[in-house]
Amino acid sequence: MSVALLIDFGSTWTKLRALDLDSRTLMATAQGPSTVASDINLGLDEALARLGDALGGLPPFAYRLASSSAAGGLRMVTIGLVRELTAEAARQAALGAGAKLCGSFAYRLTAADVREVEARAPDIVLLCGGTDGGNRDAILHNAQALARSAIRCPVVVAGNREVTDEIVAMLSEGRRLVMPTANVLPALDTLDIEPARIAIRDVFMRRIVSAKGIDRASARIDHVLMPTPAAVLEGARILADGVEGREGLGPLVVVDPGGATTDVHSIGAGEPSEPGVIRYGLPEPHAKRTVEGDLGMRHNVAAIVAAVGLDTLAANAGLGIEEAGGALSRVEASVEMLPATDIERQMDGALVRAAVDIAMKRHAGTVETVYTAQGPVQVQRGKDLSAVGWVIGTGGAIVHARDPASILAVACTDTRDPGSLRPRAPRLAVDADYLLYAAGLLAQVDPVAAFDCARNHLRLLDPACAPPASILASARTR
């Protein structure tokens, strides 16, 4: 029997998944506390002991792979030239690499900008600017500013290739790790974030893992491969695109509402699904991740209430205003709270539906009618996800909800908001055993087994139980 151990060093929990590589199924799960602040091995040992109990002794593992979002995750600052062009491409690359963005800058860095980057103390800076053969002054200026600053973290350089050598030389003084790679936007109509993502991951494995003390577990594991959000995106990607010998599910969306942020991943080209629609703006990444830092079920309740209104939220929860307000204040008083009463569960349901609704609206593209002298023209911005075949929910807020389908249904199209290009008639499923990250990790060494495990454990939901109800739209129509 061949077994793979997949570890997620999280900010609260150290989670383990043991996958049977022969039957391609989950054998056992276990978790321990996250102990990265003291010694990461303590939590890992506790989790391993529980896994051993569940399995009747720990088997020999063929692979022991880990992802990490512990110690603040992979904190990155991105820098580009024009906000909608290379600065946006840089953000896409960093998000796709699983980073937590702690600052995004455009144009020439000012002294105040540099002080802000210093204060935010990122793990990695991604420096972009200029298409290949295009503007070189701005990225040179910004490299110079970084070189003179107190910033000593690794810098990934992915801008106008004509000045890359010069920038590497400039930044290498001061003993920084500098990683040159291909331009994120080599031409205005070509987005190429994959090389930057690989470079970021490389720096993560070489430097960040040890800087955060995660490598202290190196005796117990083979590799810490990537930040956890990158592993989830990778799991979604193999599920959608398939691997050699396995056909994928086709374009899909993964929603992951968490305590502090809500992540949405979409895999697919997102080209217009109707003929005659004109695309506007930067090309979209095939595997796209967005992070809504203001939408968290615990840390950002106030922002959700502000976005949809307490009355709408209460109505969605099936509660009176006062009951709803009371439940919300209990959540705000203790962000660790798990819902205990029916009222709290109903309120949590409304919060997570609102977060998914807003996050999906921001992630999906839009189509609008522009009236020209030649008649109306449809203009699409962002990705058209209307033909996406699957919406998959992951994370405790969905998996442990009483009615996960009611949460995933709000990610879909709503007739009251026809301009939003959300999935129209997808099949709904949950990643019930939290296996997407594990599949993303396993895919690096055994893609077929990774695909089979992820596919086998996807729990389909009955779409009939899902009422189509966008909370945002109902707030508007009131």
Add this chain to the structure above:
Amino acid sequence: MPRTLVTGVIGADTHIVGNRILSMALEDAGYRVVSLGALTPAGDFIKAAVETAADAILVSSLYGQGELDCRGFRDLCVEAGLEDILLYVGGNLVVGKQPWEAVERRFLDMGFDRVFPPGTRVETALTALADDFAARENR
């Protein structure tokens, strides 16, 4: 190194064919062409020119609203640090029968370096570009 030109059709104008032909001809003539296509807002020409360090912007307008769309174009360039960029505009720039000299004057006043009437040959534009770039080098 080849010069970089930004081309596109400004405003809510979908007439793309002539602009495509022009862009292809400019490429054949050895220019690096950043082609933005139809329905391009004024601001997007400027953003593209900043990012690609363009030497000239060639604006097409075929539907008669060019005057509205192009108003303040040079000012936007100045604001974006492109004070010196070469600006051309051409096409069916206005509606109705207006004397060409008056139309040309209006667009020159807006800060365009050259204004081309309907039916302009590609060769005319190429000659103008060559002359203007040469003049700039001798400055």
